[in-house]
């Protein structure tokens with residue numbers, strides 16, 4: 001494939017309306033998986049596509065689905081559901097629908113797609129399904145509910161079945177649903193499985209869903225190459241991790257949009273409340289938030305309302321003292337939690353297309369290699385640049401070694417995780433402030449923050465509006481509680497006085513409100529390698545004269561003046 005000429009979108013015999021939509025999306029050429037899979041799917045083959053996370057698998061199946069529907073519409077006026085796309089979580093279903101929306105922007109009247117993954121009102125969904133949209137996107141359980149209720153019939157006319165994130169389907173506990181669902185499909189249809197890994201679960205699914213498939217297992221590392229995605233690590237224990245994060249963000253050494261991963265849901269709130277004290281805004285994302293709130297967080301982050309999202313992707317894998325459970329117990333707990341309904345349709349690091357993420361920061365190191373890969377895959381998506389910075393405590397070191405070994409195998413033995421030099425002693429003042437702020441976020445403060453969020457949800461819940469009208473005193477009580485603050489924000493902490501800065505940065509322009517910072521990727525990349533250590537201090541001095549840097553500072557001042 002590498003020696004052959006690249007096949008471009010316009011050479012794939014795609015409808016003009018699809019080509020226009022692709023051009024509007026600004027995709028100059030197909031990614032490798034798109035280049036390989038689209039022609040095979042247009043030929044009508046069943047395909048199992050395994051390609052790394054962020055490699056554009058969604059469009060690789062969505063484009064042929066849309067093309068096939070347009071072809072069918074040319075030959076028949078009969079309206080029916082032609083494609084069923086299954087994905088394990090509501091967020092992922094929403095994302096797929098949004099990509100299809102973008103790709104059908106020029107043929108929205110001809111190709112209609114609906115997402116029925118939300119546990120909303122079944123009657124409303126039934127009404128929408130009775131219009132027979134061309135494409136239905138759903139979680140397996142939601143699709144089955146409607147199939148069993150006869151709200152959608154696929155036996156006669158379905159021509160394509162797609163199962164996205166196939167490796168998660170079984171681990172989310174959908175095995176039985178998938179098997180039952182297949183009995184509602186016609187004898188002949190084209191099927192596609194998309195997955196970032198070829199696990200045993202995917203191979204089992206392949207046996208029951210695909211017929212004589214072509215298996216596309218792209219010979220590429222699981223993550224983007226080092227020219228696109230850099231990995232850094234630094235050793236630090238708990239208190240220091242917090243101080244370093246504060247310094248990195250306040251000194252603009254990490255810029256652009258960042259996802260900060262922590263181990264547990266409580267730690268999401270702990271970190272959010274900690275950063276809040278320095279006026280560093282963030283939103284949280286975890287599997288215990290209601291789906292609507294999770295979607296809102298991702299949406300607000302993608303639209304730039306927040307520069308930082310604090311996410312937890314591991315569930316209940318912590319010992320009560322904050323330590324990490326041994327591997328066997330983790331596996332047991334994971335199995336138990338994957339069976340729990342509330343976890344079933346949520347996933348944070350898996351598959352979510354956070355857009356234009358410059359940095360992934362592992363505040364807590366992920367508990368296994370897969371988790372590292374999926375977290376890292378949230379940046380450097382498509383053709384974008386990105387970096388991963390992992391904070392590693394002594395007890396997390398074996399986990400990091402396992403990741404290093406695994407990744408370096410994929411990159412011909414090259415060392416992948418580079419050391420990020422950071423001399424904490426040069427920002428001692430940050431450390432003092434940080435220690436107080438970190439301790440101020442007590443367990444009670446975290447619990448209250450979570451409670452506050454639930455109350456907020458209750459207040460926003462449409463279904464409860466009627467109840468509140470009849471019980472105004474309950475509403476008043478909730479409103480009173482809403483004002484409850486969890487950690488007192490001290491205004492002076494938002495500001496970084498000159499004396500706190502390391503000598504090398506005294507003349508730097510420190511931005512006080514992280515929510516407004518945006519930066520050119522080149523500048524960010526250069527800064528990521530920045531080092532506070534005296535041996536490399538001259539690099540900082542050199543940067544003072546850098547035209548790109550001064551342009552950026554000016555631009556920032558202008559923006560601040562405009563707002």
Ligand SMILES: Nc1ncnc2c1ncn2[C@@H]1O[C@H](COP(=O)(O)OP(=O)(O)OP(=O)(O)O)[C@@H](O)[C@H]1O
Pocket residue numbers: 026027028029030031034051052053054055056057058059195196350351352353355377381382383
């Ligand atoms: N041909 C292309 N050129 C540039 N960007 C693209 C192209 N195709 C897709 N993208 C972008 O790449 C990003 C990742 O795409 P997508 O979410 O489909 O990846 P994926 O392989 O499904 O990842 P995951 O396995 O994590 O779900 C998206 O932001 C998308 O807009």
